Amino acid sequence: NAGVTQTPKFRILKIGQSMTLQCTQDMNHNYMYWYRQDPGMGLKLIYYSVGAGITDKGEVPNGYNVSRSTTEDFPLRLELAAPSQTSVYFCASRGTSGSADTQYFGPGTRLTVL
Amino acid sequence: EDQVTQSPEALRLQEGESSSLNCSYTVSGLRGLFWYRQDPGKGPEFLFTLYSAGEEKEKERLKATLTKKESFLHITAPKPEDSATYLCAVQNKNNFNKFYFGSGTKLNVKP
Numbered sequence: 001n002a003g004v005t006q007t008p009k010f011r012i013l014k015i016g017q018s019m020t021l022q023c024t025q026d027m028n029h030n031y032m033y034w035y036r037q038d039p040g041m042g043l044k045l046i047y048y049s050v051g052a053g054i055t056d057k058g059e060v061p062n063g064y065n066v067s068r069s070t071t072e073d074f075p076l077r078l079e080l081a082a083p084s085q086t087s088v089y090f091c092a093s094r095g096t097s098g099s100a101d102t103q104y105f106g107p108g109t110r111l112t113v114l
Numbered sequence: 115e116d117q118v119t120q121s122p123e124a125l126r127l128q129e130g131e132s133s134s135l136n137c138s139y140t141v142s143g144l145r146g147l148f149w150y151r152q153d154p155g156k157g158p159e160f161l162f163t164l165y166s167a168g169e170e171k172e173k174e175r176l177k178a179t180l181t182k183k184e185s186f187l188h189i190t191a192p193k194p195e196d197s198a199t200y201l202c203a204v205q206n207k208n209n210f211n212k213f214y215f216g217s218g219t220k221l222n223v224k225p
Contacts, residue, residue, distance in 0.1 A: 004157075031211065042118065042201065042215035043158075050211065058212075090157050101146050101205055103213065105157030 002026050004106035006091050012112045013081040021076040021109050023091030031094045032074040033103065034058075034066065036087040043090060049074055081113045116141045120202050120216035127192055127223050135187040135219045137202030145207035147185050149178050152199045152218065161187075161200075192223045 007022045025032065030051045035043040045058030049068040063085060065077040074093075078085060088110050092103040119138045127133055139147065146165050150158035162171040164180035171178045175196065177188045187200055199218040206212040 033211075033213075035215075040123075040217060042217045043203075043213075044215075045213065048211050056211070092157075101163060101210070102148070102160050104160065105150075107157050108155075 004091055004093055004104055006089075006106035006109050008109060009107070010110045012114060013078075014114060015081060015083065017081050018077070018079050019081070019111075021078070021089055021091075021111075023074045023076070023106060024072050025074075025091075025093040025104075026072065027093060027095060027104065028071060029093035029095045029104075030071070031096075032068065033092040033094075034064070034074070034076045035090045035092065036060065037090060037108075038087050046076065046089075078111075083113050085111065086113045087111060116204065116206055116212070116214045118202055118204055118214050118216035120200075120219050122219060123217070124220045125222070127189075127221070129193055129223055129225050130191045132188070132190045132192070134189070135200055135221070137185040137187070137216055138183060139185070139202075139204045139214075141204045141206055141214070143207035145205040145210060147180055148203045148205070148213075149176075149185070149187055150201040150203065152201055158201055189221070192221075194223045194225050197221055197223045 004025045033048045034046040044060045047066040049055045091106045094103045121136045149161040152158045162178040167182045199220045201218045203215045
């Protein structure tokens, strides 16, 4: 199992550009999450999904969009990038049996908006 | 509003010098409290889940405990490889998808 994978690892965007951060999990987990982590701060929830076709907002959704067409994939879309979106983005997933509350995190995408 | 506060922000220990990290929380209903380890440039790695006051979990040199207001991560005789940032998170029982993270304690263990 690769677990949770994220691409790209690093990206530099110019203000106003758009991009999609990719997240894939191979654990057949229903629940998937997107967080951002700013320096010295905790993780903040952007969006989450409870299954294919179902998504909901977290604490800080403005400026982002998500979709969930398959169980495995949960891409995060940034439209009109702004410097305030400079951060490290983590995708996570969790299942519905066993240690169902445990989130498993990907390695992160470090995004800089200039 | 649900929130998590971790202290200290940073902790420097000599190898073998035991200490504790604190995680204080305010949540409308606690489903679970989680401890994660995060190495530089990597995603958080799960350590423990605690569900009720009085519960304790152990793993090697780490022991996590939980009360109704806070959790402690005790590190016994730490080694340099224990150096990392330790994150605490709470899960709200009214919405299992709401997880609130603290800002972490950065632990540095010197040989």
